[in-house]
Amino acid sequence: MRGAILLPIFLNLATPAEAQPRSLGIFFQWGAFEEGNHCFAIAEPERSPRPRDWKPFASIGYWPGHGVRGQLHIRLSRQKREGSAVLLKIDDRTWQLIGGGNNAWAPDRRADAEIVAAMRTGVDMTIETRSDRGARVQDHYRLRGAATAIDAAAIACARPS
Structure with a gap:
């Protein structure tokens, strides 16, 4: 699966202090972090139902050793119903994402490049799908600070180790 490279970083954000990502900065609702050999910009949704077992987020990741630059990863606030589309909307543009469970890419x-470009100039981003119980799921993000967080992550991972 396309997002398998980034998935391990986000499986458990509550890890021991020595394994915590290094903050590159907080830019409104968006943060930029470096962890080992990868960097990412990340935000939690402004409005979404809160699951018990995980935290929903949107992220843009960089793994220079794997040739990954600007990869979108969404952790949904609810498990996605099998067969349901996941739509990402930024202002007046829409993309259909792929994925399953509570993840989408x-x-x-x-499409990653188009989405990142739209995030840089956009105001709002919404992720929509149907939950495994059939309810409408809508996670809403403000994009103020996203471009700066994305740039901070990209620059940190562009530096030679």
């Missing part, structure tokens, strides 16, 4: 690098 852009279908390819081109």
Whole structure:
């Protein structure tokens, strides 16, 4: 699966202090972090139901050793119903994401690049799907600070180790 590279970073954000990501900065609702050989910009949704077992988020990740730059990863606030579309909307543009369970990704690098470009100039981002129980799921993000957090993550992972 396309997001398998980034998935391990986010499986458990509550890890021992020595394994915590290093903050590169907080920019309104968005943060940028470096952890080992990868960097990411990340935010929690402004409005969404809160699951008990995980925290929903949107992130843009960089893994220079794997050739990954600007990869979108969404952790949904609810388990997605099998067969339901996951739609990402930024202002007046919409993309269909791929994924399953509580995760979603852009279908390819081109879509990643389009989404990141739209995030840089956009105001609001919404992720919509149907939960495994059939309820409408809608996670809402403000994009103020996203461009700066994305740039901080990209720059940190562009530096030679």
